[in-house]
Amino acid sequence: MPDALYRGPPEDGLLIAPLDAFTAVYHRASGITHLLTEPAPQILAILQERALSLDSLLDRLERDYDLADGTREALAARLDELVEAGLVARL
Amino acid sequence: MRHAFSVRIGPIGFRIGSDWRAPIATLETLYRNYPGPRDGVADFTVRLFARRPWRRFVRPSVEIGGDYMLPEAAPLPLRQGLLAAEMAMNLQMALGVRRYLLLHASAVERDGHAVLMTGISGAGKSTLATLLAARGWRFMGDEFALLDPATGLVHAFPRLISLKNEGIAAAEAAWPAARMGPLLRATPKGDIRHMVPDARAIATMDTPATPALLVFPRYGFAAETRPVPPAEAFVRMTQASTNYVALGEAGFRGLTGLIAQVPSVAIDYPDGASAIAQVEALWSAL
Amino acid sequence: MVRVVKDARVLARALADPASIAGLDADGWTALLAMARAEQLIGTLAMRVDGLAMPAAVKAILDDAREAAEHGRRAALWEAEMARRALAAVDCPVVLLKGTAFVAAGLSAGQGRSIGDLDILVPRESIDTVEAALLAAGWEWVKPDPYDDAYYRRWMHELPPLIHRERDRMIDVHHTILPLTARITPDPVALIDDSVTLENALRTLSPNGMLIHAAAHLFADGDLAGGLRNLWDIRCLVEEFGTDGLAADAGRHGLSAQVARSLRIVDALFGAGEATGIDRLYVRRVTARDGWGRPTRPVTRLAFYIRSHWLRMPPAMLARHLWTKFRKA
Known part of the structure; x- marks a missing residue:
């Protein structure tokens, strides 16, 4: 079975307001407001552009945001939270 | 309804109807310097009513209703009719306002x-x-x-x-x-x-x-x-x-x-x- | 011109013939708005009279109602999408029902409509898999009461209602469109076979299927609470799709009388028809609302309430049901 792909909302699908350590995110499709901490806003920004597998996402986070300290397991856990919140769809 | 009063508070117009005169009389006195709803059309309707006809007279108890209602809202004794009216108006605000x-x-x-x-x-x-x-x-x-x-x-x-x-x-x-x-x-x-x-x-x-x-x-x-x-x-x-x-x-x-x-x-x-x-x-x- | 508002016929007229609002004075508008809110038709009214001349205060209220309906539409479509994701791995058709189906398919019946729970229809043989998939995706039982639960599973046409623990929204999963206790037993397999696939692979009933479901729900299942809104749905579906083959389809599900009656009452409320005989009682029931938004005609209402339980259950079971409810109350 190929790796699952993860996809974020369309480019205009989110309103983002950085507050402090938290970022308020309004999800247009659901009308739900989420409060996120790093690296969730970065994950969403990447997955809004295109669908990626877990490993490709890990690469992009390291390359674009210098978030090299996260493990694959930790990222998978964050992704699961975003999937449950409906912000990310598992394809 | 038997007794009615309309008022505007800030941008919001209310129409309050009541099975009893007393709460309406109190509202008329206290809100006498306020204008009526814009164009005569209230944003929200509030109802103060007796659950059964005889409860207008026997241990009169004021049920709270209106455009927006909470099923669990408990009735109040008639002497607290003003409170009932204010609670009902607050309820319309809390559940009904969309412009603000x-x-x-x-x-x-x-x-x-x-x-x-x-x-x-x-x-x-x-x-x-x-x-x-x-x-x-x-x-x-x-x-x-x-x-x-x-x-x-x-x-x-x-x-x-x-x-x-x-x-x-x-x-x-x-x-x-x-x-x-x-x-x-x-x-x-x-x-x-x-x-x-x-x-x-x-x-x-x-x-x-x-x-x-x-x-x-x-x-x-x-x-x-x-x-x-x-x-x-x-x-x-x-x-x-x-x-x-x-x-x-x-x-x-x-x-x-x-x-x-x-x-x-x-x-x-x-x-x-x-x-x-x-x-x-x-x-x-x- | 000042009209005396006696019942919700003034609301039905405003929906069917929006230009009829031209004669309303301030009190007439106030009454119409209160009725429309009470019948959960304020968003529909707002869509229908949009652009016509009206007092500024009324326009502001109706603008808000349209906004609220749009918000409701988005929320309903999102619930459908979340159900779709949860059920993607279950290999069975998932048919959206009622309001969610209308907005998902972009039908006129969905314009401004208030939408409550998410209702879906799935094949009876898939119901256990569907239930397990929803529970795994965050839905939970609403009622822990064992009597209600056993009652639902044994006699109703749906699972006991589920609510999502995060989003606080209900889903009703049906495997047919009337309770198994009702004397009429529509054919859910045919309804699912005839259903129409949407872009996202969710389905809606066929136009005739939607009409039959609306009529069944109104006359065979319900006590006509919310009847005016249901009849407006039917009116919009008929206007959009016509009634080709409807009588034959209704016959297949044993719902000929209900569908025919719903069309007559729609014509009496929203068209040029005149209700006669028993139909007049139905019209009295669905328009029993005054200018303060209060329910009126308590005797007519009670008669329809008892009738709804009578229709759903054989008498012995009705007695048992009301007794159990009574003891718990």
Whole structure:
């Protein structure tokens, strides 16, 4: 079975307001407001552009945001939270 | 319905119908300086009614209804009819307003800029607004401040001020000439007395203000002031707004705009005089 | 011109013939708005009279109602999407019902409509898999009461209602469109076979299927609470799709009388028809609302309430049901 792909909302699908350590995110499709901490806003920004597998996402986070300290397991856990919140769809 | 009264408070028009004359007579007296709804069409209908016809006379008990209702709303005895009317009007506001983000806050204004005071019941927001108004601030409301997401301005909602328990004496001392409603003893919220806002508050209720300060007061502690981080202020305000979710995108824009625009400060206070001094000191430092 | 508002016929007229609002004065508008709110038709009314001349205060109220309906539409579509994701791995058709189906398919019946729970229809043999998939995706039982639960599973046409623990929204999963206790037993297999696939692979009933479901729900299942809104749905579906083959389809499900009656009442309320005989009672029931938004005609209402339980259950079981409810109340 190929790796699952993860996809974020369309480019205009989110309103983002950085507050402090938290970022308020309004999800247009659901009308739900989420409060996120790093690296969730970065994950969403990447997955809004295109669908990626877990490993490709890990690469992009390291390359674009210098978030090299996260493990694959930790990222998978964050992704699961975003999937449950409906912000990310598992394809 | 048998008896009816219409009134406009700030931008919101109400039509109140009742099976009894008494609550309507009280409303007519206390709201006599207020205008009627715009174009004669109320935004919300409120109904005070007897569940069974004979309950108009036998142990009369006032059921609360209207455009928006809560199934669990308990009836009140007829002598608390004014409270029933005010609760029903608040309910319409909490569940029905869409044009404005409804902030559960009292508000006072000076030079076109508003201080919003929010907090749980008993935090003293009504009393504080009343005391500040006695010192020359314009009273905008003791329960709801209406934030227009399109302009960022806050609109007044100067309904009758709902004073509770020890707040009653404090407000009476600050406003000895104010017109008062009947003293309602032993309501579900303790002793309650309604006070008519001062003439200026009513005359200027259509003038909005720019929010300048967001205060989270807490009564019964030694005087202390601390800044509230933006995320905490945002979350507390989403909880203090009954229509944040219903407004969707407009609510998000309105509230994140407010949090970015004004400082948020928590104040603990032991008594009214301290709180006044704390708020005015924060104001001077803006 | 000042009209005396006697019942919700004034609301039905405003929906069917929006230009009829031209004669309303301030009190007439106030009454119409209160009725429309009480019948959960304020958003529909707002869409229908949009752009016509009206007092500024009324326009502001109706603008709000349209906004609220749009928000409701988005929330309903999101619930459908979340159900779709949860059920993607279950290999069975998932048919959206009622309001969610109308907005998902972009039908006129969905314009401004208030939408409550998410209702879906799935094949009976898939119901256990569907239930397990929803529970795994965050839905939970609403009622822990064992009597209600056993009652639902044994006699109703749906699972006991589920609510999502995060989003606080309900889903009703049906495997047919009337309770198994009702004397009429529509054919859910045919309804699912005839259903129409949407872009996202969710389905709606066929136009005739939607009409038959609306009529079944109104006359065979319900006590006509919310009847005016249901009849407006039917009126919109007929206007959009016509009634080709409807009588034959209704016959296949044993719902000929209900569908025919619903068309007659729609014509009496929203068209040029005149209700006669028993139909007049139905019209009296669905328009029993005054200008304060209060329910009126308590005797007519009670008669329809008892009738709804009578229709759903054989008498002995009805007695048992009301007795159990009574003891718990």
